[in-house]
Amino acid sequence: MNEHSSFYFQSYEQWRHAITVRCNINLTPEYARARIHALSDPNDLHTQEFAAKYGDAYLKQVVAWFTRAEQST
Template sequence: MKTAIIPASYEEWRHCITVICGEELTLPYIEARIEALNSPKDYMTKKFVELYGDEQRHQTIAWFKQAKSEL
């Protein structure tokens, strides 16, 4: 059985995005991810919710908003 590792804090999430995934948290990237995560028709958002649940989607949006506020 495959175990998913879900970040439990903003710091863990930021590490996953910037270090493990190698993404730069730029304003365009953050805004695009917030928009996608708020779109129930977005294919990747549907998959995200299937895998991690809607509560995690809301938490991830909050982390993107926090990252945006730090720019």
């Protein structure tokens, strides 16, 4: 089991709550698009670090959640 598995959010609702309530980030379509763009860039250092730490599957899940947030806000 991955040592970071307790960090992973298991649902969109958990993830959205962490972003909007715990981190106090306004999850606007513009913010979501910016995060999707950054997380989809394999040359972005932060994206590389995220993928190395949490894995490609979780990276894709987070991008999917940002895409859902962009479409629902």
